[in-house]
Amino acid sequence: MEQKRLIEEAEKYLMNTYRRYPVVLRKGSGVKVFGIDGKEYLDFVGGIAVNILGHCPRKVVIAVQKQVQRLIHVSNLYHIEPQIKLAKLLVENSFADRVFFCNSGAEANEGAIKLARKFAKEFLSPDRYEIITCHGSFHGRTYGALTATAQEKFHNGFGPLLPGFKYVPFNDIESLRKAIDKNTCAVMIEPIQGEGGVRIPDEEYLKEVRRLCDDNGVLLILDEVQTGMGRTGRLFCYEHYGIRPDIMTLAKGLGSGIPIGAILATESVSKAFTPGSHASTFGGNPVACAAAIATMETLLEDDFILDNVRRMGSYFLERLHGLKKDFPDIILSVRGKGLLVGMELLRDCTDIVQECIKRGLLINCTAGNVLRFTPPLTVEKKHIDMCIDILEEVIAELK
Numbered sequence: 454m455e456q457k458r459l460i461e462e463a464e465k466y467l468m469n470t471y472r473r474y475p476v477v478l479r480k481g482s483g484v485k486v487f488g489i490d491g492k493e494y495l496d497f498v499g500g501i502a503v504n505i506l507g508h509c510p511r512k513v514v515i516a517v518q519k520q521v522q523r524l525i526h527v528s529n530l531y532h533i534e535p536q537i538k539l540a541k542l543l544v545e546n547s548f549a550d551r552v553f554f555c556n557s558g559a560e561a562n563e564g565a566i567k568l569a570r571k572f573a574k575e576f577l578s579p580d581r582y583e584i585i586t587c588h589g590s591f592h593g594r595t596y597g598a599l600t601a602t603a604q605e606k607f608h609n610g611f612g613p614l615l616p617g618f619k620y621v622p623f624n625d626i627e628s629l630r631k632a633i634d635k636n637t638c639a640v641m642i643e644p645i646q647g648e649g650g651v652r653i654p655d656e657e658y659l660k661e662v663r664r665l666c667d668d669n670g671v672l673l674i675l676d677e678v679q680t681g682m683g684r685t686g687r688l689f690c691y692e693h694y695g696i697r698p699d700i701m702t703l704a705k706g707l708g709s710g711i712p713i714g715a716i717l718a719t720e721s722v723s724k725a726f727t728p729g730s731h732a733s734t735f736g737g738n739p740v741a742c743a744a745a746i747a748t749m750e751t752l753l754e755d756d757f758i759l760d761n762v763r764r765m766g767s768y769f770l771e772r773l774h775g776l777k778k779d780f781p782d783i784i785l786s787v788r789g790k791g792l793l794v795g796m797e798l799l800r801d802c803t804d805i806v807q808e809c810i811k812r813g814l815l816i817n818c819t820a821g822n823v824l825r826f827t828p829p830l831t832v833e834k835k836h837i838d839m840c841i842d843i844l845e846e847v848i849a850e851l852k
């Protein structure tokens with residue numbers, strides 16, 4: 454069988470970094486994705502919050518097709534229209550005044566750390582270099598972003614890490630207050646911890662973090678790599694909390710799956726970067742920017758999408774709460790904002806994920822015991838009902 458042979462070759466030729474499911478996916482459309490054996494899956498992983506408009510959204514496909522015919526790449530030694538247009542779209546629809554483009558979430562966070570340190574050194578005090586992050590966070594796998602990620606399981610075997618980081622418990626303002634001192638340069642935080650298990654802080658927490666940063670002359674970096682681009686029902690998650698960061702990072706959903714990341718910052722912070730400070734060969738590549746423009750325009754043109762995220766998000770939570778009522782000895786809690794949804798179990802979730810795949814549903818397990826759902830923002834009620842039906846069957850069989 455073709456699938457079996459391919460999986461054997463994957464195991465032979467690829468580095469063994471992913472615990473992949475024994476499925477080879479070939480094509481997708483909307484919320485559906487298809488294996489090479491023809492099996493159909495309902496995709497509630499969506500590339501982990503990447504495929505925000507579903508698989509192969511028409512507008513993005515056409516924008517990319519047009520762009521690859523015109524220009525695939527030029528150096529950042531020159532201007533290109535798509536990069537300028539995308540920067541303008543992001544600035545006009547966020548707190549930010551300026552944008553730097555890169556290729557991934559980790560790369561965006563690396564750049565944000567560099568920007569914060571350089572800003573502090575030049576405009577605050579040379580002693581301010583320390584970045585405070587939260588336990589359970591996830592900021593990426595490169596050394597700076599990995600050090601910022603305050604989870605030992607990701608650090609093991611890779612030391613020594615980058616100096617100048619300090620960790621505090623998430624959603625605990627008093628610990629943060631105690632941790633900030635004359636060496637603190639920035640607080641870097643996810644508005645909702647995604648990889649950490651869809652952990653949503655108290656309503657007031659981020660406001661208090663912002664206030665603490667202001668009182669102490671410390672920058673606030675929001676990592677919206679997962680929560681940005683409409684995922685939580687607003688274009689950016691910080692909008693829910695009535696605050697504005699100094700620096701924000703984006704990636705995942707920004708290009709609907711074409712790799713692109715971005716650092717957004719205020720004018721005064723952006724001043725720390727001058728020609729030669731920072732760079733990325735592929736950053737802001739025309740094809741990636743064309744995909745991101747099409748994605749942004751779809752989100753902005755269509756009030757329907759953000760509204761759909763809010764409506765489908767609350768419907769999904771309501772249905773999951775129903776499941777929790779039926780299975781109180783398996784499900785501990787259900788939480789979410791928009792279509793970033795988690796269900797914490799009283800057990801490991803890998804077997805549930807595997808059973809769901811067999812029944813044609815892709816879901817993700819994070820932090821060991823949290824089922825994470827990140828369907829496309831265009832998901833419909835009937836898809837959520839299908840997802841709940843499969844979950845219910847699978848969980849009922851566990852008993």
Ligand SMILES: *Cc1c(COP(=O)(O)O)cnc(C)c1O
Nearest residue numbers: 557558559591592593647678679
């Ligand atoms: C996925 C993620 C990253 C890392 O992004 P990559 O593109 O994999 O480097 C960083 N921060 C958050 C919040 C993420 O969810």
